[in-house]
Amino acid sequence: MDLKTGLSSPVIADHLPTIALPAAVMTFTTPTSFPSPGLCLNTTKKIPLPGKIEEVRATGWLDLMMASSPTRKRQVKDVVSDTQTGDVDLQYHNWTVDYPSALTSFEAITDLAASKRLALFLDYDGTLSPIVDNPANALMSDEMRAAVKHVASLFPTAIISGRSRDKVFDFVKLNELYYAGSHGMDIMGPVGKAADSNGVECIRSTDSQGKEVNLFQPASEFLPMISEVYKKLDESVKDIDGARMEDNKFCVSVHYRNVAEDVFQRVTAVLEDYPCLRLTHGRKVFEVRPVIDWNKGKAVEFLLESLGLNESDDVLPIYVGDDRTDEDAFKVLKASNRGFGILVSSIPKESDAFYSLRDPAEVMEFLRKLAAWKEQSN
Numbered sequence: 001m002d003l004k005t006g007l008s009s010p011v012i013a014d015h016l017p018t019i020a021l022p023a024a025v026m027t028f029t030t031p032t033s034f035p036s037p038g039l040c041l042n043t044t045k046k047i048p049l050p051g052k053i054e055e056v057r058a059t060g061w062l063d064l065m066m067a068s069s070p071t072r073k074r075q076v077k078d079v080v081s082d083t084q085t086g087d088v089d090l091q092y093h094n095w096t097v098d099y100p101s102a103l104t105s106f107e108a109i110t111d112l113a114a115s116k117r118l119a120l121f122l123d124y125d126g127t128l129s130p131i132v133d134n135p136a137n138a139l140m141s142d143e144m145r146a147a148v149k150h151v152a153s154l155f156p157t158a159i160i161s162g163r164s165r166d167k168v169f170d171f172v173k174l175n176e177l178y179y180a181g182s183h184g185m186d187i188m189g190p191v192g193k194a195a196d197s198n199g200v201e202c203i204r205s206t207d208s209q210g211k212e213v214n215l216f217q218p219a220s221e222f223l224p225m226i227s228e229v230y231k232k233l234d235e236s237v238k239d240i241d242g243a244r245m246e247d248n249k250f251c252v253s254v255h256y257r258n259v260a261e262d263v264f265q266r267v268t269a270v271l272e273d274y275p276c277l278r279l280t281h282g283r284k285v286f287e288v289r290p291v292i293d294w295n296k297g298k299a300v301e302f303l304l305e306s307l308g309l310n311e312s313d314d315v316l317p318i319y320v321g322d323d324r325t326d327e328d329a330f331k332v333l334k335a336s337n338r339g340f341g342i343l344v345s346s347i348p349k350e351s352d353a354f355y356s357l358r359d360p361a362e363v364m365e366f367l368r369k370l371a372a373w374k375e376q377s378n
């Protein structure tokens with residue numbers, strides 16, 4: 001199947017039921033209006049770095065062409081011919097022609113990063129912790145924590161998650177990072193240039209260490225509505241065996257990973273009364289959130305600006321994520337031609353990311369390599 005053309009959705013996500021959404025809920029696709037006055041960030045678009053990204057793509061392809069040389073191809077064919085596992089591996093291998101592994105292309109990445117200031121953005125679930133049945137058990141390993149801590153001591157690093165900011169901090173437990181929870185709708189960032197964004201002011205606060213920080217919460221006026229809808233959704237799905245609700249502060253997750261029944265219809269029925277809320281779909285999860293023009297991509301721009309990294313051409317932002325919502329961040333980096341996304345996936349998926357990594361174990365390896373490279377080049 002031609003992955004580039006065979007899909008209407010930008011990413012193959014877990015199966016979404018084909019029931020039509022109520023008109024009110026359908027507003028989620030491209031939100032353009034919302035209750036607060038204008039929330040679109042005024043970011044200065046960067047002049048594309050001529051050819052740089054394409055050079056990396058070319059180098060990535062070169063790596064793969066070498067890996068697919070006749071000898072290598074024969075080996076791959078011999079091994080996979082009779083097994084289904086082999087077919088899956090081959091499909092994955094072919095997919096990495098378009099989305100080269102950030103590990104095999106590591107040299108190309110560091111060649112590009114050598115003259116730049118790198119900024120790292122990391123998703124949490126499925127990126128730093130493996131996907132598990134119970135969201136409460138999505139713990140990060142100590143090894144991963146050490147790897148994240150190490151890179152964060154060398155590059156500005158932020159975690160941007162769909163979880164609430166407090167919850168993701170409880171998992172990660174590192175003070176060296178910046179955190180954006182609720183898909184970027186709750187950012188605790190440095191006291192920097194982004195004191196406000198299109199009419200929404202940052203709140204000056206202090207973190208658990210007593211350090212001054214800026215709190216940016218563009219959906220704060222939706223809090224009462226979100227807690228109301230949480231209660232209604234909870235009530236609505238409570239009899240469904242295995243359905244789980246999660247309060248992510250500015251959004252609500254309805255998990256159906258362990259469910260046989262139709263959770264989707266229950267959720268959309270509740271949302272009919274809430275035209276200011278939209279529904280998105282992640283990995284076996286429906287996410288309910290405010291219809292505001294804000295997402296993980298906007299959060300990346302906001303953090304870059306707060307860090308004073310938005311104005312210079314010598315910054316290389318890298319975003320690592322596994323889910324649909326991470327595509328917004330991949331798109332922002334792709335459109336500005338400044339940095340790139342790395343999609344974490346063990347199956348072929350269409351994406352706006354540039355590179356790929358198979359799973360959180362490969363993410364950890366990549367972070368370790370990045371830290372080792374930086375220390376060696378200092």
Ligand SMILES: O=P(O)(O)OC[C@H]1O[C@H](O[C@H]2O[C@H](CO)[C@@H](O)[C@H](O)[C@H]2O)[C@H](O)[C@@H](O)[C@@H]1O
Binds near residue numbers: 136284
């Ligand atoms: O942006 P993220 O950090 O990736 O958060 C997105 C959602 O992640 C979590 O759900 C996913 O991971 C769970 C634990 O592995 C898994 O059980 C679930 O099926 C996945 O969808 C989190 O629980 C959600 O609230 C986030 O919205």
